């Protein structure tokens with residue numbers, strides 16, 4: 001008996017030692033990869049500096065001062081005097097040849113470098129962009145007709161495929177597995193004449209609204225050091241807000257375009273799932289091991305820019321052609337809906353300032369009230385609306401996003417090199433699900449009903465999963481029915497619960513993404529634009545913000561000292577109404593008074 005016990009103990013000891021050894025080897029291997037990548041990144045930053053300097057600084061300054069319209073100049077500008085309406089087309093610097101594609105790309109290589117020095121937002125430069133721009137300029141010289149986005153430099157979120165570049169999602173294990181194909185959105189941009197020139201930072205795994213990982217470090221919010229630009233498309237938001245890109249492409253499965261837009265004071269749109277393609281999203285090293293696999297929680301890629309007008313122009317170019325259904329036959333050939341986007345078109349908009357799950361902090365409520373007022377002044381009709389049953393649907397969101405009780409997410413993160421803060425965020429998921437559920441009773445007894453809901457969210461069986469999918473289907477039917485009954489076209493609400501918080505905050509407050517995540521579950525098209533700035537009154541009112549559970553206490557703490565930080569609002573509508581959403585957001589952003597001191601280059 002003693003021999004058997006001894007053998008078991010020895011066996012276990014050997015097994016643990018072997019595991020420790022394996023892990024140590026893996027960590028050394030991953031650290032080696034990161035070191036290599038840091039060298040490559042440093043070389044690329046040097047390359048970017050040298051490229052930028054090939055164009056005289058004065059010329060770069062002139063081009064950098066042009067806004068999207070001046071550079072691209074493809075659309076009509078309508079200015080209203082009290083009775084007079086002027087319609088004119090701006091001269092197209094890129095189209096006319098006043099600015100060459102190479103000059104535009106090189107200028108933005110230089111501007112993005114400056115933005116990177118301030119915020120650490122760039123992961124890699126796309127060297128190919130310079131060749132690509134030269135080839136486009138060659139097309140002009142040979143008299144070919146020019147595509148609509150001719151020569152436009154575009155930045156791309158790190159996790160989106162661009163041929164020849166890594167999409168690591170912050171996982172060191174994915175370094176040096178470059179994409180062999182462009183993602184559909186990138187393919188469309190290239191066909192339209194745009195030039196992807198840089199890739200930008202993300203949080204490890206993309207399943208958070210902070211922005212950092214062990215490979216590329218943490219990205220700063222250009223409005224305040226120590227604050228996150230949001231995530232997961234945080235690198236894009238920081239880059240655009242700091243003037244380093246006119247247009248970026250992000251992705252969003254819970255708010256990863258919209259939360260960074262709110263935190264950084266820019267605009268962004270997540271279209272509903274049928275309107276852009278995510279085909280080949282998992283063509284990387286890890287294949288189906290991570291990413292995807294959560295039907296009914298609808299992710300999509302989408303544009304981010306300093307203004308909603310730019311986002312609309314890009315989506316118009318995508319949808320004016322048959323590009324989307326050409327690159328992805330699963331997408332219906334639905335074109336740009338000019339009638340919905342018509343200038344002056346009035347909508348009936350339901351609004352709410354709380355979803356009953358997470359009351360936003362004072363500034364985030366105030367800007368919704370201000371947006372309501374502005375839109376009413378523009379002739380839209382605003383009516384109060386209550387989105388039903390959000391707390392339960394947030395539980396369902398978490399259950400169906402993590403799908404397997406968080407096993408894949410934990411596995412991917414733990415076998416890699418996560419920043420320590422990610423590991424502590426994952427710790428609750430390590431607790432067996434039945435124990436999590438037992439602890440939910442304790443949380444309930446303490447009055448922490450929201451925490452208890454989260455503790456009941458991890459799926460333990462396919463029976464539960466099926467039921468949750470069914471409740472999403474029922475919920476979608478219920479919400480559109482309630483909107484139809486109230487004759488409401490779209491909804492206006494907060495974009496987030498806080499102004500840009502410190503980097504670690506989102507990892508403690510996953511529950512704070514409810515205002516955006518609900519529209520992934522509903523598969524609505526949704527966008528965010530800046531409406532205001534956190535001010536001294538918001539700071540004072542924060543004193544009365546609840547502290548009834550640990551999440552409220554943290555949200556209050558993380559929102560302190562935020563005067564001057566941007567605040568956005570969100571507008572969302574059922575699928576295929578993205579044009580209407582953008583019309584309303586443009587009506588809003590055109591009539592908003594920003595505090596010029598707190599905004600970066602407004603384009």
Ligand SMILES: CCCCCCCC/C=C\CCCCCCCC(=O)NCC(=O)O
Pocket residue numbers: 204205206207208209231232251252253254255256257299398401402422425426507510511513
């Ligand atoms: C990374 C460690 C966090 C562990 C938390 C696990 C529980 C996760 C449940 C809900 C959090 C959802 C946060 C969503 C943030 C935005 C994600 C997003 O939109 N990503 C974009 C994309 O995947 O393309």
